[in-house]
Amino acid sequence: MQDNVYLPQLARVVRIADEVAGERAIKTYHVEPLDSAGFEHACGQCAMLSIFGRGEMMISIASSPLVKEYKQFTIMRTGRVSLAFHELAVGDVVGMRGPYGNSFPIEAWRGKNLVFIGGGVGLAPIWPLITTAMAQRGDFGDIGVFYSTRSSSIMYRAELEALRGQADVHLEGWRTHQAGVAAGTAEQTVTAENSVAVVCGPPAMIKSVIQNLCQLGFADEQIFTTLENKMKCGVGKCGRCNVGKDYVCVKGPVYSWAELKKLPQEY
């Protein structure tokens, strides 16, 4: 982290990929730090991205920490800053500060089965976990990836298809809107024993999927998710991401369901 925590590093966009079209389009960016060392990150951490004149927004770092040359961000077009990102061209320079937040305890998961459940752009925060686990495939048991979205478009489609054979991939597999129901596919393939489940997506989806996982016998300590409370400073000062005694930008965004249950439901 820099001395002045509010001063972004400059970084160049070196690759832009279209993921999903439409009103809430999603694009993936590879960003390389300019004239500076950049920073190391861990799975689950995020960065504050800037477009000067528009502002800042917090985005998960979607690349594996094993990738050093660039950081990957997958951004849904929603408001002021994300819209400006969607208008960028390769070669444009943006601001980036971080890394912020805690990370997934992936070291502790070696030897376990991993189940990843992503909804919409919520696949981005868990993508570094998936790619890191695939890079160290032998260290883990069964790996399952479930992805569903409100629209019919699937982000990272080619990358997800490429996982087949090494992981159990279900696109549109987990119908999260059937709240409370441990849906068909999942029931057959997911077992709680020696497993860790990571869920990420819209708040309503997270809540219903966690219910499903509990019904499948997952203990609270076996379920992980990330909170996406509104953030501005990223360093525990501006108060915006405050939930109970935590500033999510510092203590989160990664929580086990056991930890999350101790916080007030303000996410």
Next chain:
Amino acid sequence: MEKILHKERLDDWIAALSDREILSPALEDGVWAFRPAGAAVRLDYPNTTQPPKGLAFPQREVFFSFEQVKGEAPLLRQTLPQVAQRVVFGVRPCDGRAVPRMDKVFSDHVEDPYYWARRKQVAYVGLACQQPPSSNCFCQSVGGSPVSSDGLDVLLTDLGERYFAAAVSETGKALMMAGESLFEAATDADRAQLQGAHAAALARPQRAVRDPDALPSKLKASFDSPLWEELARACIGCGICTFLCPTCHCFDINDEVTGAAPLKGKRVRTWDTCQFPDFTMHTSGHNPRENSGARLRQRVSHKFQYFHENFAMHQCTGCGRCVTGCPVGIDIVSVVNKVAEHAG
């Protein structure tokens, strides 16, 4: 360091500090505010409408300026504050106690360079309250006192014709040394008079938050209480309660554009508040604190539960400003007492 200063020498002391910027309470358009002191400093004020919080954490602060020709890398110029040393006179003990609380926030986890660049330059000369300056004061029930020197550099106590001046920090000692010849040694009789004045001040009745030590657990137990919605019904979400508070520190960060080609502008921090409906609203429209009840609960719980859980102290110093300033009469003392009573 404990000394006596005759009241007619106060202005001389201030003159001896002339290499610093001096602020003191002044009445402007019917409002008491900390202003650059002229020749004479007035310490006969009730309390200022706003605390001196803005000296370290101004309502608007430029982080850096940027300039960018389209397609090229931007030029960033950080604007860390370059401020002269300042001494603020007439700080009430409740506002003094806000200082270590703000220091905690702006140093916990990482240091905030803008806050500290200003904060290191401010010295606080306090004045003990012999009468509660507002009918809404409740400092004593939240661990403070009308004669507390917490967070101050010098505490003055009015002894009639003279001030009893006690330095409570190295900075305070240096301030008194700058006017050394103006001060007299304090005698035992002066100390006895001081103790009498302080005892009398402590005996003056104030409003009270009941059983503040029990609040963290009572608030925790009341999280889902329907009482919050009821107590917040009148709230118009104006945020005055937090903008007047010496310990509220929430802020927003935005870009202000001043030119288009090349693109020019500034990244600016401004005060913000958890009492605004969109404070926590996600871009999707999902809002973790949708109604005013949830927002009142956040303000009160942050002060009396969450901050306490993190730093073992309440984040309210009992200045009463949020009570006096609220246009619809939402009163933190009665809110806290009602919630605690319902929690049993």
